[in-house]
Amino acid sequence: MTGKRIWTVMRAEFLHIIRDPISLIISLVMPLFMLFLVAYCMRFEFKELPLGVLDMDKSVESKNYIKIIDHTKYFDIKYYLTQYDQAENLLVTGKTRCVIIIPPSFSREVKEHRPTNIQTLVDASDINCAIFLNNYLSAINADYSIEMATEFLKKSGLTVDLEPVVISARSWYNQSLREFTYMVTGTFSQSILGFVPILCALAIVREKESGSIQQIFASPIQSYEYIAGKMSPYVILLTVDFILIIIFGLWWFDLPFRGSFITLSIATFLMVFACVSIGFFISTLTKSQLTAMLLGIIFTLMPSFIFADTLCPLDYSPVGARFASCFFPGRFYTGICRSEILKGSNILSYWEDALSLVVYCIVIFSICALIVRKKKI
Amino acid sequence: MGRLLALIKKEFIHFYRDPVAMCLIIYHFTLCILLCGYCFLVDAKHLSTIVYDLNRTSTSRDLIQRFLSTEYFDLDSFAISMADVEKRMDRGKAKVALIIPSEFTRNLARGRPAIIQLISDGTDAVQAGQAVGFVKRIIGTYNQEIIIERLNKQGTAISYLPGINNRLRTLFNQEMEGVYYVVMFHIVVAGLIGGLILSSTALVREKERGTIDQLMVTPTRSWELLIAKTVAPLVIALIGTVFSFLVVFWFQVPCRGNPITFFAFMGIFLIGITGIGICVGVICKNMLQSILLSVVIWLGSVFVAGVIAPLENLSSFFQALAKFNPPTYFNIAGNGIFQKGVGFSVLWPEALKILIIGLGLFSFGCFIAWRQFRQ
Numbered sequence: 001m002t003g004k005r006i007w008t009v010m011r012a013e014f015l016h017i018i019r020d021p022i023s024l025i026i027s028l029v030m031p032l033f034m035l036f037l038v039a040y041c042m043r044f045e046f047k048e049l050p051l052g053v054l055d056m057d058k059s060v061e062s063k064n065y066i067k068i069i070d071h072t073k074y075f076d077i078k079y080y081l082t083q084y085d086q087a088e089n090l091l092v093t094g095k096t097r098c099v100i101i102i103p104p105s106f107s108r109e110v111k112e113h114r115p116t117n118i119q120t121l122v123d124a125s126d127i128n129c130a131i132f133l134n135n136y137l138s139a140i141n142a143d144y145s146i147e148m149a150t151e152f153l154k155k156s157g158l159t160v161d162l163e164p165v166v167i168s169a170r171s172w173y174n175q176s177l178r179e180f181t182y183m184v185t186g187t188f189s190q191s192i193l194g195f196v197p198i199l200c201a202l203a204i205v206r207e208k209e210s211g212s213i214q215q216i217f218a219s220p221i222q223s224y225e226y227i228a229g230k231m232s233p234y235v236i237l238l239t240v241d242f243i244l245i246i247i248f249g250l251w252w253f254d255l256p257f258r259g260s261f262i263t264l265s266i267a268t269f270l271m272v273f274a275c276v277s278i279g280f281f282i283s284t285l286t287k288s289q290l291t292a293m294l295l296g297i298i299f300t301l302m303p304s305f306i307f308a309d310t311l312c313p314l315d316y317s318p319v320g321a322r323f324a325s326c327f328f329p330g331r332f333y334t335g336i337c338r339s340e341i342l343k344g345s346n347i348l349s350y351w352e353d354a355l356s357l358v359v360y361c362i363v364i365f366s367i368c369a370l371i372v373r374k375k376k377i
Numbered sequence: 378m379g380r381l382l383a384l385i386k387k388e389f390i391h392f393y394r395d396p397v398a399m400c401l402i403i404y405h406f407t408l409c410i411l412l413c414g415y416c417f418l419v420d421a422k423h424l425s426t427i428v429y430d431l432n433r434t435s436t437s438r439d440l441i442q443r444f445l446s447t448e449y450f451d452l453d454s455f456a457i458s459m460a461d462v463e464k465r466m467d468r469g470k471a472k473v474a475l476i477i478p479s480e481f482t483r484n485l486a487r488g489r490p491a492i493i494q495l496i497s498d499g500t501d502a503v504q505a506g507q508a509v510g511f512v513k514r515i516i517g518t519y520n521q522e523i524i525i526e527r528l529n530k531q532g533t534a535i536s537y538l539p540g541i542n543n544r545l546r547t548l549f550n551q552e553m554e555g556v557y558y559v560v561m562f563h564i565v566v567a568g569l570i571g572g573l574i575l576s577s578t579a580l581v582r583e584k585e586r587g588t589i590d591q592l593m594v595t596p597t598r599s600w601e602l603l604i605a606k607t608v609a610p611l612v613i614a615l616i617g618t619v620f621s622f623l624v625v626f627w628f629q630v631p632c633r634g635n636p637i638t639f640f641a642f643m644g645i646f647l648i649g650i651t652g653i654g655i656c657v658g659v660i661c662k663n664m665l666q667s668i669l670l671s672v673v674i675w676l677g678s679v680f681v682a683g684v685i686a687p688l689e690n691l692s693s694f695f696q697a698l699a700k701f702n703p704p705t706y707f708n709i710a711g712n713g714i715f716q717k718g719v720g721f722s723v724l725w726p727e728a729l730k731i732l733i734i735g736l737g738l739f740s741f742g743c744f745i746a747w748r749q750f751r752q
Contacts, residue, residue, distance in 0.1 A: 022661070026669040034676060041680040043690040050689070065541075091548055092717055094709055097687075113539040124547035125716035127555045129687045134545055135510045142517055145540030149524075152539045161488060164523045165440075165516055169495045169509045195672060202665055209664075210585075286397065289664045290578050294401035297570065301672070302409060306416050321416045335469070349467040 005221050009229025013203065017233060027199060031191030031241045032248060038187045039253060044132060045074070052079035052090050052099040059107035068144060069100070074136050087121055097123045098133050113152040184253050185341055188245060189333040192238065192271055193304040198296035200234050200279025205292040208283075223372045231276050238272045249341075258344025267336045267354070270361050274329045275300070277364040284371050303328040332357040380597060384605035388579065392613060399613070405570050406617035410563040410624045417559045424449060424508055427471035429456040431479040440493070443519060444475060449511040462496070472498045473508050485523075549633075549716040556628045561711045562684045564621050565646075565704050569678060571614035572647045573671050576654030579606045581667040599746040603739070606658070607651045611644065618643050633718030641721075642710045645728050649703030649735035653678075655742040659749070678702050703731045 017024055051069070055062050070077040079096060081087055087099040101119040109116035120137055124130040149162055204227075207213040216226055249255045282295050307325035325331050335353035339345045347354060392399060426444065430437050444450045453471040456462045465471040476494040484491040495512050497505035521538055528535050550557055580603075583589040592602060618640065625632070632639070653674060661667035679685070681695055682704035688696055699705045706727040713719045721728065 020663065020665065023663075023665045023669055026666070026673060030669070030673060033673060037676060037680040041686060041691060041695060043686050045690060046687075047690050049687075088548075092713075092719055093723055094713065110539070115537050115540050115542055117542045117544050119544045119546060122545060122547050124550035124553055125558065125712040126687065127550060127553060127558045130547060130550075130553070134543075135507065137543055138514065139510065141541045141543050142513065145538075148539040148541070156533070161490065162520070162524065164485060164488075164491060164520055164527075166490045166492045167495050167509075167512055167516055168492050169497070169512070195669075198668070198672070202668065206665065288395060288398065289668065290574075290582070291395065291398045291401065293574065293578075293668045294398060294405075294570075298401065298404060298409070302412075306413060321412070324412075339467075343467060345467045349464075350469075 002222075002225055005225045006229040006232070009221070009226055010232050013230055013233045016203075017237070027195075027237060028241065028244070030195055031245050034191045034194065035184060035187050035245060035248060035253075038183045038190075042183050044128070046132065046136060047073070048076040049074060049098075049133075050078035050096050051075050052081055052087060052096045053077050054081040054084065054087050054099060054101045056104045057102050057106040061107040061110045062102045065102065065106075065144065066100075069137075069140060072136075072140065091121060091123050094123070097126070097129055098137075100137075110148065113148070113155075181253075181255060181342060182338075184249055184255060185337045186334050188249075188337050189271065189330045190304045191245060192242070192268070192333070193275055193328065193330045194301050195296075196234065196238055196272065196275040197279035197282060197300045198293060199237075200231060200276050201282040201292045201296055202289055203230055203234065204280065204283035205286060205289050208287045209289055224369075227280060227368075227372060231280065234276060234279075235272060238275075242268050242272070255341055256344075257341055259340030263347060264337070264340045267333060267340070267357065270357050271329055271333045274357070274361045274364055277361070277368050280368050281364065281371070300328070304330050307331055326356070329357060329360050332360065381601050381604060384597065384601060385608050388605050388609035389612075391579070392575075392609060402571050402575070402613060402617055403620055405567040406564075406621040407624055410560055410567060410621055411627065413563045414556050414559050414624065414628050417555075417562075423451045424472045424504070425453040425470065426450040426473045426475055427453045427456050427462055427465050429459065429462050429474065429476045432477045432481040434482045436482050436485065437477045440477065440519065441475070443515055444512075447511070447515065449508070450475075466496065466498060469498070472504065488527075549718075557630050557716060558712070560625060560628055560630050561708070561715060564618065565682065565684060565708055565711065566679055567617065567621060568614055568643060568646055568707070569650060569675055569704060571617050572610055572650030573654045573657075573675055574668070575610035575613060576606060576651040577657040577661070577667045577671045578664065579610065580655065580658030581661050581664055585663050593750055599750045600743045603655055603659075603743055603746055607648075607655060607739070610651055610654065611647045614647050615640065615643060630715065632715050634714035634720060638720050639711065639714045642707065642714065642724070642728065645731050645735075646703055646707040646710075648739075649707075649731040652735035652738035652742070653703075656738050656745075659742045659745045678704050681705070682708055684708050701734060703734055706731050 053066055053069075055066065066077060069075050079086075079090060079099075081090070081099070084101075087101065090096050090099060099121045101121065103117060103119070106116055106118070118141070120134075122130045122133055146162060153162070204213075207216070250257060278300060279296075282292055282299060285295060286292050303325075307321070307328050307330055332353045335350055336357065339350040339353070343349075428441055428444075430441060445452050450473065453465060454461075456465070456474075462471070462474045462476070466474060474494075474496040476496065478492060478494070481491050481493065493516075495509065497508045499505045521540075524538060525535060547553055580589075583592065622636075654671065657667055657670050657674065661670060681691075681699045681702050682688075683691075683699060684704070688699050688705070691699070710724045710727045713724055
């Protein structure tokens with residue numbers, strides 16, 4: 001009897017979904033949309049960033065130096081200035097983010113093999129960009145310094161190794177240091193946590209708002225049957241979404257898949273389960289779809305960005321934020337995803353994340369069960 | 378005119394009767410920004426470092442100390458075997474491993490290249506790249522000292538090597554405070570949530586309840602209805618912005634420009650945003666559609682606005698897309714007013730672009746609504 005009732009509710013919900021093709025398409029495409037946005041819009045590597053140069057020296061040496069910067073793929077010298085005021089003006093109007101100023105003593109000091117100074121004005125109103133700019137320019141300057149030193153030593157007939165200590169830098173798990181493998185694996189949890197709960201909450205709140213939930217109350221159906229029937233279509237929808245994301249991740253973005261697919265599937269199922277439960281929890285709090293939506297953004301969409309360890313690595317966050325992140329399953333799932341997809345490590349190395357996810361599911365499910373028992377749909 | 382005022386009043390009554398929704402909007406403008414201000418600090422500092430010192434001499438200890446005394450590297454632990462390093466890295470406890478081989482001092486003394494190994498956790502490529510940069514800088518100064526010492530031993534009295542020093546001068550935010558940017562970023566996000574979602578749902582709610590039919594039989598014009606639907610979210614989001622100044626004071630973000638200019642810009646930005654919201658509201662038939670569509674637009678416009686990563690880094694397609702995105706301009710304007718202290722004399726092109734986008738979309742919405750009303 002129970003099975004039949006659940007099936008009926010499920011069928012009704014399926015009809016709802018199918019009769020609204022726009023919503024269906026959006027819910028299917030949304031995770032992919034997020035994946036592409038993150039992969040293509042979170043680029044921190046500079047690509048021909050326009051720079052300004054104020055060359056007060058106007059010598060062969062300074063022109064040579066400018067050419068070196070211009071020839072990197074990161075920078076493009078777009079503005080050649082003649083006065084200091086122009087530099088400030090360019091930065092204030094936001095036409096460029098950085099102006100390099102070469103002092104008049106540059107060529108003399110280079111010829112005399114002395115250390116020389118270069119001033120860079122950096123627009124620090126976008127702080128991340130300023131830090132990256134500084135790092136890139138330092139690297140270029142370091143290379144140029146070595147060149148200068150080599151020439152000096154050759155001229156003065158000295159022989160000394162310019163790099164007594166050599167760094168051999170390697171990076172594990174992602175040898176070519178592709179940014180977006182990190183970002184894309186983070187998106188997996190975002191696209192699940194980001195909007196599934198909103199979808200589930202809306203499914204129930206919609207009935208509340210239109211009043212059709214009264215008919216459910218009057219029918220012999222039990223509340224857990226109702227919820228099981230209401231939620232299962234979304235679990236199926238999500239599974240389809242998840243498969244889509246994995247396929248696109250592997251095929252389009254060339255993610256390595258080093259771990260086991262079964263572990264990842266189990267983790268995903270737990271994650272989906274937790275998300276559906278959060279959605280149900282939100283639906284018990286409100287009667288209006290607008291409020292449900294705003295609550296959904298607060299409880300899931302924003303935390304999926306703040307606490308999922310993608311945009312802002314949790315290692316730098318203050319203790320309070322790290323504690324708060326435990327209320328949202330995103331970070332656990334991200335941890336598992338990265339370990340499984342990028343590192344291919346076994347479950348023992350990330351048992352904390354796995355255990356936390358399981359505990360989280362149990363807790364949120366018990367809360368929901370309690371609410372259902374008291375008939376507070 | 379009286380008709381329009383009555384409609385606007387009606388909209389405000391709607392919001393007034395839904396205090397929970399109002400509180401949630403205010404939440405986005407205050408606590409949410411506060412939370413993000415504490416969490417969104419991308420600057421890679423204090424990387425937990427595991428050190429595996431096979432050399433164990435005073436030279437190697439000195440080198441390790443040079444790393445750990447900077448603010449970039451924090452000691453996680455001293456490893457006693459390579460398996461130790463692997464374990465800590467696998468579990469994500471250490472982000473960087475520094476390995477000094479046993480022949481380090483011997484090579485250094487004999488003038489052969491002394492190799493030290495740096496392993497970084499490449500899962501976060503940005504962080505790993507920065508870590509390599511820091512290490513290179515530290516080793517660079519270390520190398521210079523060694524070279525000068527060796528040259529002095531060879532009998533060349535020298536105290537410096539030729540090279541370029543980069544004298545960095547940061548403008549507009551000399552303290553390099555990350556929080557200023559983050560707060561502005563999230564005021565943009567909150568403005569988007571307020572303006573977009575409130576305006577897109579306001580119209581759809583009438584459609585879903587069927588009350589739009591009642592409005593159609595009144596002498597109300599379609600554009601009057603849409604203006605009423607725009608004004609209420611706009612005012613509420615502006616009130617939210619006033620609240621967000623609490624967070625601005627909390628983080629002591631200096632406002633170098635005129636706060637009134639900022640509010641004026643917020644108003645212009647909200648006109649642009651509600652323009653999008655009205656279009657969504659006119660097109661969608663039910664709440665679910667409008668909510669999903671606004672979330673899609675919200676995500677898209679946050680990512681393509683140049684707030685997360687600079688626009689110059691994106692591909693040309695996304696750069697073109699950003700030109701039609703009001704948050705792109707508002708981000709420039711907000712940071713301009715707050716950090717650079719400029720006013721309308723510099724920022725008028727941005728204001729104009731937002732207004733054109735907003736009014737264009739609004740008239741498009743009016744046109745569609747007019748056709749719907751006629752049917």
